[in-house]
Amino acid sequence: MYNQVQFVSNDELIEQYAPLVKRIAHHLQARMPSSVVLDDLLQAGMIGLLEAYRNYDPCKGASFETYAGIRIRGAIIDEVRRGDWTPRSVHRNTRRISDAIHKIEARTGADAADAEVAAELGVTLDDYYALLKDSMESRLFSYDELVASSDEGPGDYIANDDPGPERHVSRESFLRSLAGAIERLPEREKLVLALYYDEQLNLKEIGQVLGVSESRVSQIHSQAAMRLRSRLRDWQ
Known part of the structure; x- marks a missing residue:
């Protein structure tokens, strides 16, 4: 292992990076039903942190905090995936x-x-928003799931457990498709994603920036998720 980040013990590692785990866990929990327990997310995030420390290779080009953040987020999402608490009607x-x-955009361009x-x-606009x-409230946003499942970090960073060149090429191709799909989103949807994921603002804060209600931000956010899902349907 090539770790340049050295700790005397796991306790020291956890003490230093616990705020990062908490920040990511709270951010993800905000998009989940109240039945999801924060302590479960924190525990999964801590496991992700320890795995990040064991696998971190600074030669790959990412800082430890960047790599740990990716692993923590992925571990939390994996934990949520293992418990299928999303009603079938929501999936449907x-x-x-x-x-x-997809049909509308294929038809109209x-x-x-x-x-x-x-x-x-065949529903009213209010029913559609419902x-x-x-x-939005019943499952993780697709963007989180897609990025986490790609097992990629920023730039050229590849995890040590990369399964091989074919998988790497596939992930690179997927990430290009994802980036392109995000870039082609309507400007307001793209801005909401940037404020939510890059700036770490919550829905209420984004509403204040845009001058709209929190519920409207939630609608825009969900609409962006659905549009990305539609445009990346070949990857699902």
Whole structure:
């Protein structure tokens, strides 16, 4: 192992990076139902931190904190995946919305508007927003799941347990597709993602920046998730 980050014990490691684990856990919990216990997320995050320390290789180009953040987030998401607490109706409606967006954009060549998606689904606009709200509150946002499952860090960083060149090429191709899909999002959706993930603002704070309600930010956020899911359907 090539660790340049050395600790006398796991306790010292945990003490120094516990705030990072807590920050990531709280950020992810904000998008989950109240039934998800924070302590479970923190425990999974701590396991991710220890795994990051065991596998970290500074020669790959990422700082330990960057790499640890990726591993912590991935460990928490994996823990949530193991407990299937999402109702089947939510899975079904998520697919319906994604399919509707795909059909509209394939037909028109333009971004699907909220009203168009509602019409395609045969529901009112308010009912469509209710479906988006259920999706937002009942599961992790697709962006988190997709990035975590890619097992990639920023730049050229590849984890030590990389399974081989073919998988690496596939992940590189996927990440390019993901980046392209995000870049092609409508400007407001792209801004919400940037404020939420890059700036770590919560929905209320984003609403204050944009001058809209927290519920409207939630709708925009969910709409972006559905649009990404639609545009990355070949990877699912």
